[in-house]
Amino acid sequence: MPRVRFAPSPTGFLHIGSARTFIFNWLYARKENGTMILRIDDTDVERNTEASMQSIFEGLRWLGLDWDEQYAQSERIELHRKAAWEIFEKGLAYRDFTPMEKTEEERDPAEGPWLFHAEMRNLSREESDRRAAAGEPFVLRFRVPREQNHWVGFKDLVYRKQAKKADDIEDFALLRSNGLPTYHMASCADDLDIRISHIIRGQDHLSNTFKHILIFEALGGPVPEFAHLPLLIAPDGSKLSKRKHGPVVSVTTYRDAGFVAEAYINFLCLLGWNPKNNQEFLQIDEVRDKFSFEGVNRSNATVNFSEENPIDPKALWLNTQHLRTMPVARLAPRVRELMERAGIEAPADEARFEEIVDIIRSRYQVLGDFSEKGRAYFGDSYETTPEALENLDKPQARDLLKELGRRLASSGDFSETHIEEVLRAVAEENGVKAGLLINGSRAALTGQTVGPGAFAVFTAVGRERALARLAAL
């Protein structure tokens, strides 16, 4: 059974690319009956913040996807260190006493790639131990094989066969001069210890994988399977960054814009993956059932946003699809919460509340529409638009609408069919087109010229309010 992990480093909010990586890990774990692990890669004490950690959890909580085990790397540093020294003891790593500044100077890209300091790589164990004992600072470097034609390879589940000459890999660091493990060291030691079977992550790690394989092998552990995901990029082709692209890169932006998590997950899944059957509107369970790395493509996906349209239109479209089709019982609580925050006194009765939501939801795009365009359906504080006023100001409109109200008031029947009958009768008796009263009703009852069918509007607004609004004309 596969064991997969999502390993964010808490240096910012939950990035949409990270969210997608989480989702793909989750999809695979759940599809294969595996284990989903959340590992916080918080080894960089300089940049980690508690706030960032919270925002990652906040984002994941909103997405509503779960995990089975959780670890924090910072609590496992001894394990990483032990692993590093194990590699050293096997002769596969060595101490490099070169000061950091000197190393930096020596690395001149124009001169070609830097691989290692020969003197340090060749230092005898005795000399190395002696200098270390004397307190001289060092970094522990991996001794990358230097025989002619040594290749490191693996088969990526998405990018297929990958191979690299060892001579194109520098002797990378395992332990810093302060004794703390580097990312490569910590990550691999943990993956081995936690028995990760599949590493599913962004393609930005594809090149790093060669180093990781070297570490896994040096530790004698099984080398996990790898699946790299194409990256999410901005319309200008650069990678998504908060500094450059602003809030579009944070998942909370979409939550705040009124997305239902189901829709946003759906959108993210479609970036770099497809079910091969042209289906795009999918529930997470369907994606899970259809998921395979075969369906993941290899080129980066552009998130389509601009100044004028900060939200990808396809994401918006998916949101409308989910909004109008998801079980009302699932949608209603979210709308309820929104109403409370907006200070709208919605009906307390849940069945009644759901009825209203169900009637109006099919023309809304985002949750916020319920508290904006939907005000009149839930409470009495709403504005009447100039267009609606025009409809009411048409000759006879107000009088006949009042008359309609009186007739409805005198009847116990408030069904849509009955309302329609009465309305058409009033129109006919007075020699006006039904449209005058139909559009007038909508204007009178909601203050708007757009919305559900006029008779449904009566039901949605409710008898008491509807009659009051007609009477008040």
Added chain:
RNA sequence: GGCGCUAUCGUCUAAGGGUUAGGACGGAGCCCUCUCAAGGCUCAAAUACGGGUUCGAAUCCCGUUAGCGCUACCA
């Protein structure tokens, strides 16, 4: 600079030797209609470039170009 990855409509993508290069979003138009949506129909819109291989290439190979990634004692 070195190494690696990638390249189909504006965007997400399908087609892994033979298709009028398909679908979706977005755009335009028509139909439906009590409004607005939805829905149905139609239209515009793509194989980066150059060479091969082949009877035949979006698909395979090579090169060019472009983008991205790695090249840190960051992750």
